[in-house]
Amino acid sequence: MPQNTPSLRDLEHASAFVDRHIGPNDAEIAQMLRVLGHDSLDALTDAIVPGSIKSGNPLALPESLTEVQALEKIRAIAGRNKVLRSFIGQGYYGTHTPNVILRNILENPAWYTAYTPYQAEISQGRMEALINFQQMVADLTGMEIANASLLDEATAAAEAMTLAKRSAKSKSNTFLASGDTHPQTLELLRTRAEPLGIDVALANSEEEWNAALAKGDFFGVLAQYPASSGWLADWEKDAEAIHAHNALFVVATDLLALTLLKSPGEMGADIVIGNSQRFGVPFGFGGPHAAFMACRDAYKRSMPGRLIGVSIDTEGNPAYRLTLQTREQHIRREKATSNICTAQVLLAVMASMYAVYHGPEGLKRIAGRVARLTAILKAGLQQLGYDQFHHASAFDTLSLKTGEKTDALMARAVSLGANLRKAWDEYICISLDETTTRADVELLWRIFGGDDATLPSIDALDASAPSLIPAELERTSAFLTHPVFNTHHSEHELLRYLRTLADKDLAMDRTMIPLGSCTMKLNATAEMIPVTWPEFSNIHPFAPAGQTQGYKELIGGLEAMLVEATGYDAVSLQPNSGAQGEYAGLLAIRAWHASRGESHRNICLIPESAHGTNPASAQMCGMKVVVTKCDANGNVDVADIRVQAEKHSANLAAIMMTYPSTHGVFEEDVVEICEIVHQHGGQVYTDGANMNALVGVAKPGKWGSDVSHLNLHKTFCIPHGGGGPGVGPCAVKSHLAPFLPGALGKDGVRTEGTGNGAMVSAATFGSASILPISWMYIALMGAAGLRKATQVALLNANYIARRLAPHYKTLYTGRNGLVAHECILDVRPLEKATGIGAEDVAKRLIDFGFHAPTLSFPVAGTLMVEPTESESQHELDRFIDAMIQIRSEIQAIEDGKLDREDNPLKHAPHTAAQVSASEWAHGYPRELAAFPLPSLKLGKYWPPVARVDNVYGDKNIMCACIPVDAYKDDVEG
Numbered sequence: 001m002p003q004n005t006p007s008l009r010d011l012e013h014a015s016a017f018v019d020r021h022i023g024p025n026d027a028e029i030a031q032m033l034r035v036l037g038h039d040s041l042d043a044l045t046d047a048i049v050p051g052s053i054k055s056g057n058p059l060a061l062p063e064s065l066t067e068v069q070a071l072e073k074i075r076a077i078a079g080r081n082k083v084l085r086s087f088i089g090q091g092y093y094g095t096h097t098p099n100v101i102l103r104n105i106l107e108n109p110a111w112y113t114a115y116t117p118y119q120a121e122i123s124q125g126r127m128e129a130l131i132n133f134q135q136m137v138a139d140l141t142g143m144e145i146a147n148a149s150l151l152d153e154a155t156a157a158a159e160a161m162t163l164a165k166r167s168a169k170s171k172s173n174t175f176l177a178s179g180d181t182h183p184q185t186l187e188l189l190r191t192r193a194e195p196l197g198i199d200v201a202l203a204n205s206e207e208e209w210n211a212a213l214a215k216g217d218f219f220g221v222l223a224q225y226p227a228s229s230g231w232l233a234d235w236e237k238d239a240e241a242i243h244a245h246n247a248l249f250v251v252a253t254d255l256l257a258l259t260l261l262k263s264p265g266e267m268g269a270d271i272v273i274g275n276s277q278r279f280g281v282p283f284g285f286g287g288p289h290a291a292f293m294a295c296r297d298a299y300k301r302s303m304p305g306r307l308i309g310v311s312i313d314t315e316g317n318p319a320y321r322l323t324l325q326t327r328e329q330h331i332r333r334e335k336a337t338s339n340i341c342t343a344q345v346l347l348a349v350m351a352s353m354y355a356v357y358h359g360p361e362g363l364k365r366i367a368g369r370v371a372r373l374t375a376i377l378k379a380g381l382q383q384l385g386y387d388q389f390h391h392a393s394a395f396d397t398l399s400l401k402t403g404e405k406t407d408a409l410m411a412r413a414v415s416l417g418a419n420l421r422k423a424w425d426e427y428i429c430i431s432l433d434e435t436t437t438r439a440d441v442e443l444l445w446r447i448f449g450g451d452d453a454t455l456p457s458i459d460a461l462d463a464s465a466p467s468l469i470p471a472e473l474e475r476t477s478a479f480l481t482h483p484v485f486n487t488h489h490s491e492h493e494l495l496r497y498l499r500t501l502a503d504k505d506l507a508m509d510r511t512m513i514p515l516g517s518c519t520m521k522l523n524a525t526a527e528m529i530p531v532t533w534p535e536f537s538n539i540h541p542f543a544p545a546g547q548t549q550g551y552k553e554l555i556g557g558l559e560a561m562l563v564e565a566t567g568y569d570a571v572s573l574q575p576n577s578g579a580q581g582e583y584a585g586l587l588a589i590r591a592w593h594a595s596r597g598e599s600h601r602n603i604c605l606i607p608e609s610a611h612g613t614n615p616a617s618a619q620m621c622g623m624k625v626v627v628t629k630c631d632a633n634g635n636v637d638v639a640d641i642r643v644q645a646e647k648h649s650a651n652l653a654a655i656m657m658t659y660p661s662t663h664g665v666f667e668e669d670v671v672e673i674c675e676i677v678h679q680h681g682g683q684v685y686t687d688g689a690n691m692n693a694l695v696g697v698a699k700p701g702k703w704g705s706d707v708s709h710l711n712l713h714k715t716f717c718i719p720h721g722g723g724g725p726g727v728g729p730c731a732v733k734s735h736l737a738p739f740l741p742g743a744l745g746k747d748g749v750r751t752e753g754t755g756n757g758a759m760v761s762a763a764t765f766g767s768a769s770i771l772p773i774s775w776m777y778i779a780l781m782g783a784a785g786l787r788k789a790t791q792v793a794l795l796n797a798n799y800i801a802r803r804l805a806p807h808y809k810t811l812y813t814g815r816n817g818l819v820a821h822e823c824i825l826d827v828r829p830l831e832k833a834t835g836i837g838a839e840d841v842a843k844r845l846i847d848f849g850f851h852a853p854t855l856s857f858p859v860a861g862t863l864m865v866e867p868t869e870s871e872s873q874h875e876l877d878r879f880i881d882a883m884i885q886i887r888s889e890i891q892a893i894e895d896g897k898l899d900r901e902d903n904p905l906k907h908a909p910h911t912a913a914q915v916s917a918s919e920w921a922h923g924y925p926r927e928l929a930a931f932p933l934p935s936l937k938l939g940k941y942w943p944p945v946a947r948v949d950n951v952y953g954d955k956n957i958m959c960a961c962i963p964v965d966a967y968k969d970d971v972e973g
């Protein structure tokens with residue numbers, strides 16, 4: 001080989017992906033290191049990370065793969081899943097994702113890389129989509145108000161149970177549920193009820209149900225409509241009986257069925273929950289899908305999850321915002337109504353657009369076809385000699401008594417390419433859906449009729465088969481009457497509507513989103529691609545294990561990777577958000593204490609700097625939260641922890657701490673804290689949301705922590721989706737492994753690696769279909785790439801803190817004056833002098849085209865910046881330039897050159913309409929308002945609304961689509 005010619009190995013560039021994921025190139029890294037006075041990433045890491053926790057060895061993971069290699073590998077894994085026709089039902093149904101929605105939402109970074117709409121002005125597009133979701137749910141369920149999604153149907157039912165407990169006048173401690181409810185829902189009710197001391201009673205027959213209703217010993221009652229087995233009942237009288245006992249009536253329902261059926265609201269329901277999955281979101285082996293909750297207006301203030309509402313901006317124009325933000329986890333902490341933070345925004349957006357696209361008539365057509373096919377299927381089965389149906393009424397599900405032939409028929413179905421549901425040992429349930437074809441109905445007849453049977457004629461039966469929907473349950477009320485559901489039915493119209501909404505928002509496809517504690521890093525296209533492969537997306541969560549070998553391999557592989565990255569011994573991928581991971585981890589701790597005869601241990605120490613979901617999760621586990629102090633440097637106060645641990649020694653269950661802390665520092669004493677807590681019989685829970693500062697550098701499982709959740713939607717590249725989906729795996733040391741979440745009864749699908757504890761999500765593997773994203777990320781980065789990513793995350797944060805040091809104080813630093821992967825910029829001193837607060841800075845950043853850093857968390861009045869490793873030096877400099885310009889504007893106020901009230905910060909953000917209006921009443925120029933830096937003239941983001949009025953929004957709560965009249969004045973005026 002000639003000298004100076006690169007080797008073939010060099011040219012093959014196996015680490016190409018690492019270089020693309022990590023923003024700064026090697027020359028930039030070197031230059032940024034110089035700014036910090038270090039000569040290598042290792043030296044910088046040594047200066048930041050305490051020696052007591054540093055890992056001695058590199059990660060035992062393979063080397064990085066190229067995108068082509070990784071996709072090939074995961075393609076082979078996907079190929080080991082078998083996609084059969086699914087008639088299983090049980091809460092999950094086949095659906096056609098409209099291609100325009102698939103490509104322009106699910107596969108579009110403008111939607112999937114957005115963050116939770118905390119900054120209202122740059123989130124108007126996704127909030128409009130979410131308010132459409134709320135309106136759709138409220139209309140179909142017949143309720144007054146609906147929220148903007150929950151994690152899954154089963155947890156939504158559990159949330160409804162606790163909402164009923166908070167709201168009902170009845171003093172009973174029992175929640176009654178109909179036995180004909182989806183099994184996963186019943187399982188989750190039990191999980192959530194037990195730590196709170198609630199009894200879940202089941203009524204398994206009409207007699208049991210009537211007797212329980214007559215007795216009235218309950219604070220809430222749940223019925224499924226249509227029932228899990230498919231029957232349809234009018235619950236109006238039952239609702240009256242329930243209300244007579246001062247209890248609340250909860251109905252679990254199906255949105256598609258409600259297009260044809262009398263709504264639960266019309267029957268007297270108080271809370272209605274369900275899953276919007278069949279509105280265009282594939283099975284995905286159980287998730288993610290958007291669950292929903294609707295309720296009477298009276299309960300809106302204690303409703304869990306997020307609510308989008310309508311407020312006004314400073315110009316008086318309607319503008320969306322998160323309503324009742326005081327219910328947000330950051331504020332309510334242990335008084336929170338639930339621990340829901342990340343929910344299922346992206347999937348809620350998809351479901352709402354499915355309704356926008358099809359409109360009420362289209363939805364009725366889809367539902368009507370399903371109902372007709374079900375009636376024809378039943379008539380055909382009767383012709384073939386089957387007449388023992390569990391119920392006469394049905395929308396889409398038939399339950400057929402098959403007695404001793406059950407197992408043979410189930411096996412025959414699989415051999416002919418179909419999955420059915422076996423229930424109560426001798427029944428088979430068959431659920432049809434939007435994807436069911438005439439050929440499917442014939443296939444089902446063939447399964448039941450045998451190879452030689454003469455099959456009935458579909459058209460002949462269509463003429464004769466009676467409707468299975470009882471006349472008194474037919475829907476007469478209108479729904480989806482708002483113009484948004486009656487306009488965008490052509491593909492062009494929908495395409496443009498989606499584009500209009502996306503253009504209103506700032507997502508990662510336009511700018512860095514430097515949100516502290518949120519890790520908004522690159523969500524690479526190659527990582528996203530497998531998610532929509534049918535081999536991953538079209539698998540029903542209860543498909544037989546033989547058909548899900550690919551998932552088994554993927555999940556097993558990912559679990560092993562995460563075990564290696566964290567130093568724990570076992571991982572459960574079931575929790576479908578970070579907070580669910582917290583809940584699973586605390587439940588494991590609780591069960592472990594109980595297994596040792598120490599169930600009295602119920603005190604959970606939580607430093608005051610903790611994320612609000614920590615105390616909320618502890619409270620949901622029946623633990624008592626004791627808040628511990630932080631010292632002047634932002635570190636947890638070890639002395640206080642020692643005092644509290646001693647004081648509560650006999651009852652200490654756990655400490656929950658975030659590491660590196662939410663203050664953005666690596667605390668030196670973490671090992672000592674673990675020892676103190678262990679000495680007093682407690683367990684150490686490390687919130688792993690900040691794992692992006694640790695991967696490849698240190699392992700919580702090795703420094704004395706017992707359990708952590710990770711946020712795969714932060715550290716491991718699952719995009720935030722505008723506020724969900726998420727995956728919050730729970731990782732534990734071996735003694736806690738048996739208490740990790742288990743799987744559903746005997747029909748559930750299991751793999752090794754998870755425990756036998758209570759289920760925390762509806763599906764065994766939670767948000768399974770997005771697990772390929774994290775698998776791909778780890779495979780693409782390899783051991784060395786992952787470590788380098790962590791190191792560059794530390795570098796980027798310190799580079800920002802250092803370059804901004806002359807302009808803004810970084811509130812807390814650790815050893816050597818360095819921060820971890822994020823830094824808190826303290827603008828409070830400026831506020832005293834100029835009246836400009838953190839919120840003004842956040843809003844002014846919008847004029848520069850930036851999404852603000854995290855505002856007022858964990859310290860009120862500050863901005864927490866987390867750049868992540870994926871931001872290039874160019875993007876960091878752009879942000880720094882904006883922050884310096886903002887500082888100079890603040891200085892101008894201080895110097896009297898800009899007015900204290902009338903300045904570009906107080907009036908930010910500026911809309912195009914304001915800047916181009918004939919009148920300009922401000923004492924500063926329009927140009928400064930709109931183009932504070934010359935570079936903005938090359939590309940400018942215009943916020944669609946001016947600053948949104950929060951107080952107005954909370955005083956005038958309105959959580960439905962804006963009536964068209966609201967815009968009329970504008971047009972006419």
Ligand SMILES: Cc1ncc(COP(=O)(O)O)c(C=O)c1O
Pocket residue numbers: 339340341342517518577578579580611613614658662687689690711726728
């Ligand atoms: C430190 C910390 N813990 C827990 C969570 C909760 O995670 P999730 O929103 O997925 O429930 C977050 C979310 O931002 C967090 O920052």
